[in-house]
Each structure stands twice: as structure tokens, then as C-alpha cells.
Amino acid sequence: MQLSKSKKITALLATATCSLLNANVQAQEVKGENDWKFETAILYYGETDRVSLVEGVVSATKDFGDQHILNTKLVIDTLTGASATGAVPQANIQTFTRPSGNGQYTVAPGKLPLDDTFRDTRLQLSANWTQPIYQDTRMTVGSNISREYDYLSVGANVSAERDFYNKNTTALFGLSYQFDSIDPVGGVPIALSNMLVDSGQFGVGDAGEAGFNAAFDLTRESDSDDKTTIDALFGVTQVVNRRMLVQLNYSYSNSSGYLNDPYKLLSTVNSNGETQSIVHENRPDNRAKHSVYAQTKYAFDNAVADISYRFATDDWDITSHTIDSKFRFNISDTDYIQPHLRYYQQSEAEFYRPYLNAADSLPVYASADYRLGEMTAITVGLKYGHKMNNGHEWAVRAEYYQQDPKNAGFENIGVLSSQDLYPSVKAFILQFSYKF
Amino acid sequence: MHNIKSHLPRKIPQKFVAVCLIFAGLQLGGCANLGVQPWERDLLAREDMALNSDGVDIGLDEHIYFSKEATSGGRSFAGGGCGCN
Structure with missing residues (x-):
């Protein structure tokens, strides 16, 4: 009897201790909400035979209470591989000078010219601070800096949002300013100047090298150049009903300054499509873009549909349509799968040319960069996420991205008719994320 | 070399802006x-219903598409950057 009573007391004490411990754990968890929250991810992006990229992200957010929120983000990426130069494939071997002017590379017959010297590491830091400034009104100020070997980008942004109608409507207005400085390997090429190729015309030995270097320098206008971009964003978010909300944005973006890609080229061909010379591209020094973005999210009991559409147009005559959809299925309290489908279509810039004709006079602006040409692109992906007992969450995402450049109505003259001027680009994306 | 595709007039920014503003105004009303x-x-308060619930993924995707396509931004600021690859 005595023993039994003592057992009961022990059991009661154990229960009480557990309850206390449990309460302590719960208190710690509540306290945890005021701590930093981290979202981290590592992404691999690899194109078949072209560029590959590894990118890591650490985003840290701290809620100081009363809607005072600080977010900081660090992004590091490293890129290697080959990129299309814009020159056309030919039936014979082609020789190109490296952008630095040091050395050459050759391209096999029938192959699209790729510059395989791309190697870069980028470091980006950004910080945003949000706080209330007036009744139902919040303000966010932010800044960012991004540095890579040949590039520096710094920027600042400010935005204000205000809730209306019982917080069912939120209006946002924001401005951003970005300054970019580019310091290309080998200097900034003179627009539409001929790429200089050392075919022995400068002689041999040190004298030949000095002669080439002097002539190469004449194709460069400076060591660096810059551009500025100003963005304005107007947005409205609306709760439609208990399950649905929509967002509508209009944004305007104006870039001015050096908008060329200093590594992109164009082939000048004769009437039979044979390359006569290679020139550096030239784009206008101003670009004004308008876009409308609409997004809706719909909550099912165990799923979320997220669908968005973007229409964009600019004064380079590029018009694009983007449809993006994600369906998240919560297969249990802790697990979800999320298929992703994205379709993109753009028309070509007015100065886009797959090549130049030697018989014509040089246009003012010209670029053969396929990214300014007509194209469609599709992304298909799947994400799986799991929330662990400690509240941490991991997810893995795999996607396939394919770009299909199109002929925007240009003739493939002479020997070019037997070359593939618009090859597809295929890429795989793999990402692992961890939130804690 | 000729661009043999017939080009429709595409320079509509002012009209386009006006239509957007009217649409936005009607929506607000x-x-x-x-x-x-x-x-x-x-x-609506569920974490998976937040507009930025996949914020890190969106940032990574926007970097890829910014580098590979002619259009960027829309959801938020388009910003600057190189995209020279």
C-alpha cells in the first residue's frame, strides 16, 4: 500500500515535471518567433554544352514587433561555360579573337560560335527595412550591392503600401534607382567596329604582338562604361473572398547609358551567306519598358493554385507574354508537392539581325543576341517540401527549361540555309532549400 | 537582307498606360x-497563401530569366544587372 502510494506520487511528480518542461519548451518556441528566421537555398543550373551556374542564397528576416521587419539577403553565384556570341555558323572553320585580345579560339564547321571563356563569381548583398509610418500604412526602404569580376551594381529602393476597406485592399507605390558600372575584359569595344583577328598580318615575335595589341586597342573606346535604371511600380492587392486574392501591378522601367553586351558579335556576310567580317554589336542607349502583372492565389482545403500573367512592351519593340502557374498539393500536414509550369514568348527587338549583309551600309543599331530575337520558352518543374518535427522545413525542386529561338522572318541566304541559326537551349535546374 | 514579316504597329505606350490606369482605378473603386x-x-492567413511564399525560389528564377530573356521585373522592380551570359 505504502509502495503503491509512493508510486502514485512519483507518477504525479513525473507528470508535473513533464508539464513544466513542456511549458518551458512552449515558452521557448514563443520566444523563438522573435528570433531571426533563415531561408537558405542552393541551386544548380546547367545548360547542355553551354553555361552552368551554382548559386547559394541566405535570407535572414527578423521581426522586431509592431510590423518592424528587417530582411537581409546574401547571394553568391559562380558561372562557367560557353555562351553564344551572335556570330553565325559557317561551312568552314572560323577563328575568333578572345574578348581580352589575348589569344584566339576556333569554331568547327557547322557549329554555332560559342565563347567558352565565361567564368565569373558574383556576390550580392541586400537589405530591406519595413515599418508602419501612418495608420494602415507601411514603408519599406532597401538597398543592394552586387559585385562580379567585370561588373558593379548598386541600388536603392523605397516603397509605401496602405491598407483600405478592412485590409481587403492594399495599394503599393514604389521607386527604385540602380547604378551599374561595367568593366569588360579587354575594354569596351567601339560599336560596330570589326573584330580584329591576328592572321599573321602583324608579323611574328614581339614586334608582331606589339603591332596586334596597338591595332586591338584602336577597336576599344574605353576601359569601362555605366548605365542607370529607374523603376516605378504601382500595385493593388485585393482579397476577393475567403479563398481568393488577386494582385495587379503596373511597372515602368527606364534604363539609360551603356546597354550593349560588350561580348556580343554579328557576322557580316556576302550574298552567298559567307562571313566577310565580324563586328561588335550596338544597341540604343535608352530603353523604356512597361509591364502589367496580374497574379491570383486560390486556397483549396488542401491545395493552393498560384497563377500569374505578365505582359511587357518596350520602345525596342520587344513585346512579351509570360504565364506562370504553380499548384501546391498539401499531401499531409507536413508534406507537399508543387508542380510548376511556365510559358514565355517574346517578339524580336527592332534592331535584331541574325547577321549583317556586306552589300548594305552598316545600320545604326544591330544585335544578333538571340535573347533579343523572337523566341518561346517553357519551364516544367516539380517541388517536394517537408516540415520536420522541430519546425524546420526542407524542399527539393527539379525543373527543365527550354528556349526555342525563332526566325522572325529573316532570309537564310546562300550557305546559311544549310546552317541552324536558331538552335534550342536546354537547361536543367536543381535546387535544395532549408528554412529554419 | 529583309525582314519579310509584316510588322504591326507596336508603339502604344501612352494609350497602354491610360488603359492600365483606368483599369486600376476601376478596380480600386x-x-x-x-x-x-x-x-x-x-x-488567407495560411503560410502557403502568402504572395511571396516561395520568395527565395522566385529570386533565383528571376535571376535566371533576367539573364536569358529580354523581359524582366513586373512582379517587383526590374532593377539593373549585367546578364552578360
Whole structure:
């Protein structure tokens, strides 16, 4: 009897201790909400035979209470591989000078010219601070800096949002300013100047090298150049009903300054499509873009549909349509799968040319960069996420991205008719994320 | 070399902006009739219903598409950057 009573007391004490411990754990968890929250991810992006990229992200957010929120983000990426130069494939071997002017590379017959010297590491830091400034009104100020070997980008942004109608409507207005400085390997090429190729015309030995270097320098206008971009964003978010909300944005973006890609080229061909010379591209020094973005999210009991559409147009005559959809299925309290489908279509810039004709006079602006040409692109992906007992969450995402450049109505003259001027680009994306 | 595709006139920014502003204005005006009461926000408050619930993924994707396509931004600021690959 005595023993039994003592057992009961022990059991009661154990229960009480557990309850206390449990309460302590719960208190710690509540306290945890005021701590930093981290979202981290590592992404691999690899194109078949072209560029590959590894990118890591650490985003840290701290809620100081009363809607005072600080977010900081660090992004590091490293890129290697080959990129299309814009020159056309030919039936014979082609020789190109490296952008630095040091050395050459050759391209096999029938192959699209790729510059395989791309190697870069980028470091980006950004910080945003949000706080209330007036009744139902919040303000966010932010800044960012991004540095890579040949590039520096710094920027600042400010935005204000205000809730209306019982917080069912939120209006946002924001401005951003970005300054970019580019310091290309080998200097900034003179627009539409001929790429200089050392075919022995400068002689041999040190004298030949000095002669080439002097002539190469004449194709460069400076060591660096810059551009500025100003963005304005107007947005409205609306709760439609208990399950649905929509967002509508209009944004305007104006870039001015050096908008060329200093590594992109164009082939000048004769009437039979044979390359006569290679020139550096030239784009206008101003670009004004308008876009409308609409997004809706719909909550099912165990799923979320997220669908968005973007229409964009600019004064380079590029018009694009983007449809993006994600369906998240919560297969249990802790697990979800999320298929992703994205379709993109753009028309070509007015100065886009797959090549130049030697018989014509040089246009003012010209670029053969396929990214300014007509194209469609599709992304298909799947994400799986799991929330662990400690509240941490991991997810893995795999996607396939394919770009299909199109002929925007240009003739493939002479020997070019037997070359593939618009090859597809295929890429795989793999990402692992961890939130804690 | 000729661009043999017939080009439709595409320079419509001013009209385009006007239409967008009118549309946005109408939407704001009609907003008073939409929405929910504070106690009906159970589903909307779910983490997976936040507009930026995949924020890190979106940032990574926007970097890829910025580098590979002619259009960027829309959801938020388009910003600057190189995209020279």
C-alpha cells in the first residue's frame, strides 16, 4: 500500500515535471518567433554544352514587433561555360579573337560560335527595412550591392503600401534607382567596329604582338562604361473572398547609358551567306519598358493554385507574354508537392539581325543576341517540401527549361540555309532549400 | 537582307498606360464590395497563401530569366544587372 502510494506520487511528480518542461519548451518556441528566421537555398543550373551556374542564397528576416521587419539577403553565384556570341555558323572553320585580345579560339564547321571563356563569381548583398509610418500604412526602404569580376551594381529602393476597406485592399507605390558600372575584359569595344583577328598580318615575335595589341586597342573606346535604371511600380492587392486574392501591378522601367553586351558579335556576310567580317554589336542607349502583372492565389482545403500573367512592351519593340502557374498539393500536414509550369514568348527587338549583309551600309543599331530575337520558352518543374518535427522545413525542386529561338522572318541566304541559326537551349535546374 | 514579316504597329505606350490606369482605378473603386471580415481570414492567413511564399525560389528564377530573356521585373522592380551570359 505504502509502495503503491509512493508510486502514485512519483507518477504525479513525473507528470508535473513533464508539464513544466513542456511549458518551458512552449515558452521557448514563443520566444523563438522573435528570433531571426533563415531561408537558405542552393541551386544548380546547367545548360547542355553551354553555361552552368551554382548559386547559394541566405535570407535572414527578423521581426522586431509592431510590423518592424528587417530582411537581409546574401547571394553568391559562380558561372562557367560557353555562351553564344551572335556570330553565325559557317561551312568552314572560323577563328575568333578572345574578348581580352589575348589569344584566339576556333569554331568547327557547322557549329554555332560559342565563347567558352565565361567564368565569373558574383556576390550580392541586400537589405530591406519595413515599418508602419501612418495608420494602415507601411514603408519599406532597401538597398543592394552586387559585385562580379567585370561588373558593379548598386541600388536603392523605397516603397509605401496602405491598407483600405478592412485590409481587403492594399495599394503599393514604389521607386527604385540602380547604378551599374561595367568593366569588360579587354575594354569596351567601339560599336560596330570589326573584330580584329591576328592572321599573321602583324608579323611574328614581339614586334608582331606589339603591332596586334596597338591595332586591338584602336577597336576599344574605353576601359569601362555605366548605365542607370529607374523603376516605378504601382500595385493593388485585393482579397476577393475567403479563398481568393488577386494582385495587379503596373511597372515602368527606364534604363539609360551603356546597354550593349560588350561580348556580343554579328557576322557580316556576302550574298552567298559567307562571313566577310565580324563586328561588335550596338544597341540604343535608352530603353523604356512597361509591364502589367496580374497574379491570383486560390486556397483549396488542401491545395493552393498560384497563377500569374505578365505582359511587357518596350520602345525596342520587344513585346512579351509570360504565364506562370504553380499548384501546391498539401499531401499531409507536413508534406507537399508543387508542380510548376511556365510559358514565355517574346517578339524580336527592332534592331535584331541574325547577321549583317556586306552589300548594305552598316545600320545604326544591330544585335544578333538571340535573347533579343523572337523566341518561346517553357519551364516544367516539380517541388517536394517537408516540415520536420522541430519546425524546420526542407524542399527539393527539379525543373527543365527550354528556349526555342525563332526566325522572325529573316532570309537564310546562300550557305546559311544549310546552317541552324536558331538552335534550342536546354537547361536543367536543381535546387535544395532549408528554412529554419 | 529583309525582314519579310509584316510588322504591326507596336508603339502604344501612352494609350497602354491610360488603359492600365483606368483599369486600376476601376478596380480600386470596386474593391469596397469585395473582401472578407477579419474572422474569415483563416485560409488567407495560411503560410502557403502568402504572395511571396516561395520568395527565395522566385529570386533565383528571376535571376535566371533576367539573364536569358529580354523581359524582366513586373512582379517587383526590374532593377539593373549585367546578364552578360
